Amino acid sequence: xxxxxxxxxxxxxxTVDRAASELRxxxxxxxxxxxxxxxxxxxxxxxxxxxxxxxxxxxxxxxLTNRRAATLKIRPxxxxxxxxxxxxAAIDAATIxxxxxxxxxxxxxxxxxxxxxxxxPLAAEFAAVKLLKLARLLPAVLAVEAxxxxxxxxRVPAADITTYDxxxxxxxxxxxxxxxxxxxxxxxxxxxxxxxDGGIEHLAILIGDPPRHEPVLGRLHSECFTGxxxxxxxxxxxxxxxxxxxxxxxAGGGVLLYxxxxxRGIGLMNKLKAYRLQDQGxxxxxxxxxxxxDPDERVFRPAAEMLRLMGFDAVRLMTNNPEKVAGLxxxxxxxxxxxxxxxxxxxxxxxxxxxxKAKSGHLL
Numbered sequence: 001x002x003x004x005x006x007x008x009x010x011x012x013x014x015t016v017d018r019a020a021s022e023l024r025x026x027x028x029x030x031x032x033x034x035x036x037x038x039x040x041x042x043x044x045x046x047x048x049x050x051x052x053x054x055x056x057x058x059x060x061x062x063x064l065t066n067r068r069a070a071t072l073k074i075r076p077x078x079x080x081x082x083x084x085x086x087x088x089a090a091i092d093a094a095t096i097x098x099x100x101x102x103x104x105x106x107x108x109x110x111x112x113x114x115x116x117x118x119x120x121p122l123a124a125e126f127a128a129v130k131l132l133k134l135a136r137l138l139p140a141v142l143a144v145e146a147x148x149x150x151x152x153x154x155r156v157p158a159a160d161i162t163t164y165d166x167x168x169x170x171x172x173x174x175x176x177x178x179x180x181x182x183x184x185x186x187x188x189x190x191x192x193x194x195x196x197d198g199g200i201e202h203l204a205i206l207i208g209d210p211p212r213h214e215p216v217l218g219r220l221h222s223e224c225f226t227g228x229x230x231x232x233x234x235x236x237x238x239x240x241x242x243x244x245x246x247x248x249x250x251a252g253g254g255v256l257l258y259x260x261x262x263x264r265g266i267g268l269m270n271k272l273k274a275y276r277l278q279d280q281g282x283x284x285x286x287x288x289x290x291x292x293x294d295p296d297e298r299v300f301r302p303a304a305e306m307l308r309l310m311g312f313d314a315v316r317l318m319t320n321n322p323e324k325v326a327g328l329x330x331x332x333x334x335x336x337x338x339x340x341x342x343x344x345x346x347x348x349x350x351x352x353x354x355x356x357k358a359k360s361g362h363l364l
Contacts (some may be wrong), residue, residue, distance in 0.1 A: 012160035013197035020135035033123035044140035068292035100140035127158035136267030171196030185249035208253025217254030265297030300327030
């Protein structure tokens, strides 16, 4: 398949994006790796008795990330993901769904023990969990060897899944550019970036006309529906967004990249689940890990490509997060200065901010 942007073929990207959409609809897909393994997979959070019946075959298993398995006290952890055999196990659909979704863990504290396949993960299993993350679903997978009856399902190579983030970022192109005066920055433009497969889009707010031959004042801001739009007090995102726009305008110009990486990359629905876990007493890092995610699932290659497409190769980065500095530098953008960007805590987010400082290394 040729690209509408005139660069390398994007059939692998399109197939991964389609497969993620199928899983979000509650359908099955097949993941194939280069070792001859082909797995029919489904999202475990959608488990029902009818769906589970389709996985009643030798070799069926439930794949959980090490983060989620550790929460459930599942041992041994011989690789990531961990595979729990389902054939012969007395695990019903409701239990599988609850193993995927931790929001009711405290109501079921004595589950297990669970058997574990004592082997390292297959490439297809690793890619299957990654595909669930790309679909913004919980990273827990029902898997079984694909058979002749599965020939009509969408098939996706494991290698295309594992390289999707990098390839999608590499294929970003500017598709929209408009003047949008903002309350705190009247001389602003919004520039839209779309990957070659037509997938998730990112935005840049370009303020003024900063010169390209010197480091630009900039910020990477991950979208936050609750904080940016609703004014949630659980985080400091809204204040950071508006404060950055105001500061860039006062400095005479710069750029804010508005990245489609809600909830540190886990998606809005999963972020709401994380909030529920926080209400149960877990901090923001523990909540993400109980869901099966890493504390931060974001990638910064899209931000680097966006900066390059706008003509910037060096930045004075407004951030308190050293990982953003390291991520941009690893992607080839020179971060010449870290500009602190912090706001006072309130009664609702002081624990959240303290956790980011203590566990995520934020410079607050």
